Amino acid sequence: MFPSRIWRESKHRYRLEAGKCTKCGKVVFPYRLICPVCGHREFEKVILPETGKLLTYSIIRVAPSQFTDQAPYAIGIAELENGVRLLAQVADCEVDDIKVGMDVRIEFRRVQTDSHHGVLSYGYKFVPKWY
Ligand SMILES: [Zn+2]
Known part of the structure; x- marks a missing residue:
């Protein structure tokens, strides 16, 4: 893989994007699929x-x-x-x-x-x- 491609992908990965559970409000980072507090599966994107x-x-x-x-x-x-x-x-x-x-x-x-x-x-x- 070329360094420039890694850099491009890293920029997205490290934008401090976290997920906020739409049910209980817990903010999870890194982004996960299931809320560790309530088990809900829907998140909205928040920037830390x-x-x-x-x-x-x-x-x-x-x-x-x-x-x-x-x-x-x-x-x-x-x-x-x-x-x-x-x-x-x-x-x-x-x-x-x-x-x-x-x-x-x-x-x-x-x-x-x-x-x-x-x-x-x-x-x-x-x-x-x-x-
Ligand atoms: Zn939750």
Whole structure:
């Protein structure tokens, strides 16, 4: 597969589109077919807010091989303004500067490079809002 095609598909996949259950109002992300709360199967599409607060995080010092150039880094859970929780890497800051409760923005970034094929994969990351 060509990198440009992966990028095109990723843009759709990572637009922060979530589903809101039309019966109970639960917002699910990533998008699912069945509501985990009430079992309903109809959702309306909602776009998630791009900001939230960091609830908790964990520092990765020994990284899997494709991420060793990024270690140490932090993986955190942020709660968005509508209550949805996301798991992602905390980017653009020293791990010692990360604090629970800090405001973060959700941005699309390069997640890893496949060094054999030169393919970049993209995903969302948390960026502290002071930048
Ligand atoms: Zn529901």
